[in-house]
Amino acid sequence: GAVVSQHPSWVICKSGTSVKIECRSLDFQATTMFWYRQFPKQSLMLMATSNEGSKATYEQGVEKDKFLINHASLTLSTLTVTSAHPEDSSFYICSALGTSGYNEQFFGPGTRLTVL
Amino acid sequence: GEDVEQSLFLSVREGDSSVINCTYTDSSSTYLYWYKQEPGAGLQLLTYIFSNMDMKQDQRLTVLLNKKDKHLSLRIADTQTGDSAIYFCAIRTGSSASKIIFGSGTRLSIRP
Numbered sequence: 001g002a003v004v005s006q007h008p009s010w011v012i013c014k015s016g017t018s019v020k021i022e023c024r025s026l027d028f029q030a031t032t033m034f035w036y037r038q039f040p041k042q043s044l045m046l047m048a049t050s051n052e053g054s055k056a057t058y059e060q061g062v063e064k065d066k067f068l069i070n071h072a073s074l075t076l077s078t079l080t081v082t083s084a085h086p087e088d089s090s091f092y093i094c095s096a097l098g099t100s101g102y103n104e105q106f107f108g109p110g111t112r113l114t115v116l
Numbered sequence: 117g118e119d120v121e122q123s124l125f126l127s128v129r130e131g132d133s134s135v136i137n138c139t140y141t142d143s144s145s146t147y148l149y150w151y152k153q154e155p156g157a158g159l160q161l162l163t164y165i166f167s168n169m170d171m172k173q174d175q176r177l178t179v180l181l182n183k184k185d186k187h188l189s190l191r192i193a194d195t196q197t198g199d200s201a202i203y204f205c206a207i208r209t210g211s212s213a214s215k216i217i218f219g220s221g222t223r224l225s226i227r228p
Binding site: 104 | 149151156157158159160161164204215216217218219220221223
């Protein structure tokens with residue numbers, strides 16, 4: 001099956017710094033990727049839809065200047081959390097849209113961000 | 117907006133069947149999915165069903181869809197300790213070609 005990787009798998013940073021998370025589709029091209037946020041013991045919340053070569057579409061309530069998304073190639077999307085604060089600590093998961101008829105999303109293993 | 121609901125917890129005895137239920141509101145949903153998430157990991161697609169199907173079986177997994185009641189269920193036969201995880205129901209909304217809405221997840225625990 002299609003594989004999606006994320007890097008780093010976990011990161012600890014100081015308040016006020018920026019953190020970049022990478023999402024890569026390893027064996028297929030993904031024109032569309034998604035970024036989710038998951039709080040402990042809660043469901044996934046879609047943050048934004050990332051389309052290769054165009055601006056990301058953000059969900060209501062998600063600050064686009066806070067969470068910068070870049071999808072510069074067909075296999076890579078990045079999420080940068082700018083000026084991170086402790087409340088940004090969360091599990092961030094990306095997915096890449098497959099090309100099969102049932103529109104499966106292939107999920108990365110997630111990145112745990114802890115902001116001190 | 118669209119809503120997907122699940123019960124939060126389910127506990128079953130090893131060897132018994134587990135049935136995880138899900139209800140949704142979007143009547144135009146096309147694909148409905150079940151994902152499994154193990155601790156600290158991403159999501160793994162277990163199975164999916166298209167909206168014009170009533171049932172789909174895949175080895176130990178059986179998915180039932182009642183479109184009239186907007187109810188989806190996942191049955192795991194002969195539940196094993198390795199099935200312990202959080203199971204998410206998800207629907208592809210009719211309003212967007214690729215957006216998926218997730219339920220809150222059901223934490224399945226197995227007792228000996």
